[in-house]
Each structure stands twice: as C-alpha cells, then as structure tokens.
Amino acid sequence: MIIAIEGIDGAGKNTLVSRLREAISREIHTLAFPRYADSIHAQLAEDALYGRMGDMTDSAYAMATMFALDRWGAKEKLLAAHRAPEVWVLDRYVASNAAYSAARLRDETVADWVYHLEFERLGLPKPHLQVFLDTAVVLAGARAQRRAADDATRARDAYEKDAGLQARTAAAYRALAGREWAGRWIATADSDMIIQAVRQLVGEK
Numbered sequence: 207m208i209i210a211i212e213g214i215d216g217a218g219k220n221t222l223v224s225r226l227r228e229a230i231s232r233e234i235h236t237l238a239f240p241r242y243a244d245s246i247h248a249q250l251a252e253d254a255l256y257g258r259m260g261d262m263t264d265s266a267y268a269m270a271t272m273f274a275l276d277r278w279g280a281k282e283k284l285l286a287a288h289r290a291p292e293v294w295v296l297d298r299y300v301a302s303n304a305a306y307s308a309a310r311l312r313d314e315t316v317a318d319w320v321y322h323l324e325f326e327r328l329g330l331p332k333p334h335l336q337v338f339l340d341t342a343v344v345l346a347g348a349r350a351q352r353r354a355a356d357d358a359t360r361a362r363d364a365y366e367k368d369a370g371l372q373a374r375t376a377a378a379y380r381a382l383a384g385r386e387w388a389g390r391w392i393a394t395a396d397s398d399m400i401i402q403a404v405r406q407l408v409g410e411k
C-alpha cells in the first residue's frame with residue numbers, strides 16, 4: 207500500500223510521518239523523493255537547483271523529466287510497495303511534479319502531461335491515498351529558513367527561496383486534490399484528521 211505525503215517546503219511532512227508511525231500498528235516503510243543520495247537523475251536536478259547546470263532550471267519540462275526519471279529508477283520498489291500489505295509512506299511522489307510544474311508555468315494543464323509521463327509512459331503505480339499537508343505558506347517558509355540556518359547541509363535551493371513559487375505550488379496542490387487527480391486525496395493542515403483517514407484506510411478505525 208502506498209500513501210504519498212505532499213506539501214510545500216517546510217510543511218512538516220517529516221513530523222507527520224513520525225506521528226503516523228506512532229498511530230498505526232501496521233509496519234510502515236518510508237521512501238523520500240527526490241532520492242539525492244541514490245539517483246543520478248535526482249543529483250543532476252539538485253545541481254540545477256543550485257545553479258550548477260547552466261540554464262537547465264529555465265525549463266520546467268526538463269526539471270520535471272529529471273524528477274520523473276528519479277522515480278522511474280525506483281519503479282520496481284514502488285510496484286512491490288503497491289502490492290505489499292505493509293504501508294509505504296512516500297515523502298513526495300508524482301503529484302509534487304504536477305504541482306511544482308503547474309506553479310512554475312502558471313498552467314494547471316501541465317499536470318495532465320505529468321500524469322501521462324509518469325503513470326502511463328513510465329508505468330509508475332498510483333498511490334492508494336495522496337495527502338496534501340496544507341500548512342500556511344508563511345509558516346512553512348519560516349520553518350524552511352530555520353532548517354537551513356540550523357543545518358549547513360540543508361541550504362535552500364532555487365525553488366525553496368522563491369516564496370511566490372511556494373504559494374502557487376500550494377494552490378496547485380489544492381487544485382489537484384479538488385479534482386482527485388490520480389486518485390483519492392485528503393487536503394488539510396489538521397494532522398489528526400490525516401492520521402484518522404490513514405487509520406481508516408489501513409483498517410485500524
């Protein structure tokens with residue numbers, strides 16, 4: 207079973223995953239995207255975000271393709287997770303590509319291109335539930351700034367520094383959830399509500 211946790215930078219996804227571990231008796235595995243430590247595609251995208259790949263970040267489609275190929279590199283693990291009785295919680299998944307691309311291009315229809323690329327052409331499995339942790343943009347931005355100040359390895363990249371992009375991305379996530387893009391969604395800032403929804407999904411009411 208796959209549950210994808212989505213949100214803008216600093217939304218509190220790691221904290222939510224920790225709470226899910228405490229609240230659910232079923233075994234939980236986690237996988238975070240992008241896989242910067244393991245994937246050449248993610249590493250190249252990271253280099254681009256820090257200005258080390260020329261004008262690559264100018265193309266939303268190029269960046270989206272790199273992030274999609276990162277997930278494609280984990281395809282067999284994702285397919286196994288989709289079939290498994292255990293719960294796999296993904297820290298960002300395909301919807302992140304759709305939301306950030308829509309925010310960058312100011313065009314919601316690019317989400318359909320991402321859907322076709324990742325779910326149809328690359329054959330990635332759809333999650334059983336997508337969760338948008340709808341944290342206030344100002345609060346999320348402050349958290350991201352504190353995190354960068356406290357940890358030299360977590361310097362903010364070009365996307366994280368762009369407050370306008372983060373706000374548009376949050377709006378894009380809400381739009382995806384509203385039309386149930388690629389399946390079932392829950393969109394809220396209430397972590398208790400999210401935990402209850404996940405408990406119901408896994409049969410632990």
